[in-house]
Amino acid sequence: MNIQWLNYSLGSYTGLNDHSAVSEHSLNYSISSLKLTDAGRYTCSFFVSALMSTNIIPSRANNEFTSIIVKIPNGENPSVAQLKPYYRVGDNIDLICSATYPSYITTNVNMQWLNSSNRTLHSYTGINNNTEHTISYIINNVSLSDAGQYTCQYNISSTNHSFVLPSDNLRTSVNVTVNGTIKSPKLIAISSSSLILSWSPPATHQSIPIIGYNYTCIGINVSYTMTGSVSNTSLSVTLLGLIPFRKYTCNVTAITRYGRGISANVNAVTDEAAPSKVTSLNVASVQSNTSFLIWWSLPNEANGIIANYTVTISHYDNNTVIHNLTTNNLAITVSTGLIEYIPYIISD
Known part of the structure; x- marks a missing residue:
C-alpha cells in the first residue's frame, strides 16, 4: 500500500510504503506553526503495488482532496496624524494615515479614508514590502458640512493565492471639528449717540461649548474704539457716547476653550442730530x-x-x-x- 500527501502548489510531499497485512492504512501529515505559505490544496493519493514482482502492474491511483485556507492575521491599528482641536471655515485639512504590516509572502496593503457615512473618499493599494504605507486625504477650504468623523482603515490581502483570506479591516477614527462663524450680527441705531449690537450663536460648533463672545467696535474717521467680552448667555450689547451721523463697524467672535472662532462683521450709522452753531x-x-x-x-x-x-x-x-x-x-x-x-x- 502506497499512500502520499501532496501539495502541488508548494511542492511538499510525504509518503508511506506500508507492507503490513491490515485492511486499513493511514498516513498523517501534521503542520505545526501554521504559516500563510501552508495554505493551499492538499491531495491524499494511494495505490497498491506488488511487493516482489515487477510483472504485476500497480493499481490506479485514488485521490482525495482537501483545502487548507489560512486567514491573514490582523496587524496593528493604523496611525493617524494628530489633528487640531478645531478648524475654522476656510482652513485646509490634511488627513494622514499610516500602517506597517510585516509579511513573509507577497501581499497587498489596501488603505482607505472613509467619511461618517462609510463612503470611500480616497483609496490606495500597494505591494507590502514591510515598510510604512501612507494615505492622505486633503480637505481644501473646509466648510461646516465637512465636520464629522473620518475613518482610516486598511487590510492585508494575498496577491495571487486563492487559499489565503484577507485580514480584517483595521480602523482608526478621528473627529474633525469646524468652528462656525456666528450668524450675521445686527447693528441698529437707537439714537444719534447709541447703537445696539446683537447676534446669534454659530450655526454649529460641534458640541464644543461656547464660553463667551468678544466684540470690537470702531468709528470710521472718528476716534472711537470699544472692546469687550460677554458671557455665552449674552447676545447683545449697547454702545453709548457715539457721535451723530457717523459710521461704526463692529465684529463679534465666539470663544470656546480652544480659542476664537471666525469674526462676523457689521456696519451702521448713528442717527442724525441738530448741527452745532455756524x-x-x-x-x-x-x-x-x-x-x-x-x-x-x-x-x-x-x-x-x-x-x-x-x-x-x-x-x-x-x-x-x-x-x-x-x-x-x-x-x-x-x-x-x-x-x-x-x-x-x-x-x-
Whole structure:
C-alpha cells in the first residue's frame, strides 16, 4: 500500500510504503506553526503495488482532496496624524494615515479614508514590502458640512493565492471639528449717540461649548474704539457716547476653550442730530446802509445732512423779528424792511 500527501502548489510531499497485512492504512501529515505559505490544496493519493514482482502492474491511483485556507492575521491599528482641536471655515485639512504590516509572502496593503457615512473618499493599494504605507486625504477650504468623523482603515490581502483570506479591516477614527462663524450680527441705531449690537450663536460648533463672545467696535474717521467680552448667555450689547451721523463697524467672535472662532462683521450709522452753531458769522451794510450782506462758515459738527440755513433779523431794542429767511447758501443779502442807523440782531 502506497499512500502520499501532496501539495502541488508548494511542492511538499510525504509518503508511506506500508507492507503490513491490515485492511486499513493511514498516513498523517501534521503542520505545526501554521504559516500563510501552508495554505493551499492538499491531495491524499494511494495505490497498491506488488511487493516482489515487477510483472504485476500497480493499481490506479485514488485521490482525495482537501483545502487548507489560512486567514491573514490582523496587524496593528493604523496611525493617524494628530489633528487640531478645531478648524475654522476656510482652513485646509490634511488627513494622514499610516500602517506597517510585516509579511513573509507577497501581499497587498489596501488603505482607505472613509467619511461618517462609510463612503470611500480616497483609496490606495500597494505591494507590502514591510515598510510604512501612507494615505492622505486633503480637505481644501473646509466648510461646516465637512465636520464629522473620518475613518482610516486598511487590510492585508494575498496577491495571487486563492487559499489565503484577507485580514480584517483595521480602523482608526478621528473627529474633525469646524468652528462656525456666528450668524450675521445686527447693528441698529437707537439714537444719534447709541447703537445696539446683537447676534446669534454659530450655526454649529460641534458640541464644543461656547464660553463667551468678544466684540470690537470702531468709528470710521472718528476716534472711537470699544472692546469687550460677554458671557455665552449674552447676545447683545449697547454702545453709548457715539457721535451723530457717523459710521461704526463692529465684529463679534465666539470663544470656546480652544480659542476664537471666525469674526462676523457689521456696519451702521448713528442717527442724525441738530448741527452745532455756524462759525464765523459776518455782516456788512451795503447799498446806502439799508441792506445787509450776511455770510458764515459751516458748523464744526454738521451731525447729519444740512438741508438749509435760517437767518433771523430782529430789532435790537425789543427783539421784534423782522425777517426769517431761509437759504441753501452760506450767504444772503437782506434789502427790505431795514431802516438806516437802526441796530439789529442777526442770528443764524
